[in-house]
Amino acid sequence: KAGVTQTPRYLIKTRGQQVTLSCSPISGHRSVSWYQQTPGQGLQFLFEYFSETQRNKGNFPGRFSGRQFSNSRSEMNVSTLELGDSALYLCASSPGTARQETQYFGPGTRLLVL
Amino acid sequence: GENVEQHPSTLSVQEGDSAVIKCTYSDSASNYFPWYKQELGKGPQLIIDIRSNVGEKKDQRIAVTLNKTAKHFSLHITETQPEDSAVYFCAASRMDSSYKLIFGSGTRLLVRP
Numbered sequence: 001k002a003g004v005t006q007t008p009r010y011l012i013k014t015r016g017q018q019v020t021l022s023c024s025p026i027s028g029h030r031s032v033s034w035y036q037q038t039p040g041q042g043l044q045f046l047f048e049y050f051s052e053t054q055r056n057k058g059n060f061p062g063r064f065s066g067r068q069f070s071n072s073r074s075e076m077n078v079s080t081l082e083l084g085d086s087a088l089y090l091c092a093s094s095p096g097t098a099r100q101e102t103q104y105f106g107p108g109t110r111l112l113v114l
Numbered sequence: 115g116e117n118v119e120q121h122p123s124t125l126s127v128q129e130g131d132s133a134v135i136k137c138t139y140s141d142s143a144s145n146y147f148p149w150y151k152q153e154l155g156k157g158p159q160l161i162i163d164i165r166s167n168v169g170e171k172k173d174q175r176i177a178v179t180l181n182k183t184a185k186h187f188s189l190h191i192t193e194t195q196p197e198d199s200a201v202y203f204c205a206a207s208r209m210d211s212s213y214k215l216i217f218g219s220g221t222r223l224l225v226r227p
């Protein structure tokens with residue numbers, strides 16, 4: 001099975017712009033979670049989607065949003081970018097039908113905000 | 115609130131020695147504790163996990179122990195090899211939000227040949 005794929009892998013934006021990141025889960029997986037990884041704050045949970053519905057949400061401002069499509073692919077959007085949004089954005093997928101399943105991570109999208 | 119503390123932040127061991135990484139969690143409702151290994155340029159990869167109804171779990175050279183009373187869990191790697199060098203993260207989640215992992219700050223493990 002192909003693993004979790006994320007596009008693009010690298011992205012450079014300037015302050016005030018918005019960005020959309022994409023995640024394709026492992027075939028058959030219906031849950032997609034997003035995490036932000038920075039040297040200062042570590043790995044932080046953003047949100048989780050299952051069957052096109054947001055099921056869990058972390059403590060991030062409303063500038064961070066996401067959605068999931070009927071094929072389970074997910075996108076996250078960050079509007080009005082700030083310098084502090086520079087990070088590695090990771091998505092993880094799991095079947096989504098049982099509790100505490102293994103989450104499989106993609107390689108991440110590295111976002112640099114100038 | 116939810117918090118996971120992880121120690122040490124860096125660990126250097128000689129090849130063949132053992133390595134131990136410790137984590138403490140604050141949320142008493144946490145009941146799932148995975149460990150991830152992250153290599154440079156890659157996403158985290160699950161290496162072992164443990165649930166709160168189990169005190170210890172082993173998988174070849176890797177073992178995890180859980181002390182629910184003290185709210186801490188540990189990763190033990192025996193007979194370390196240079197390819198074990200990576201950043202290791204512990205995490206915790208609750209049954210009612212099981213897809214929300216709270217991660218520790220990471221341990222950079224260096225195995226010297």
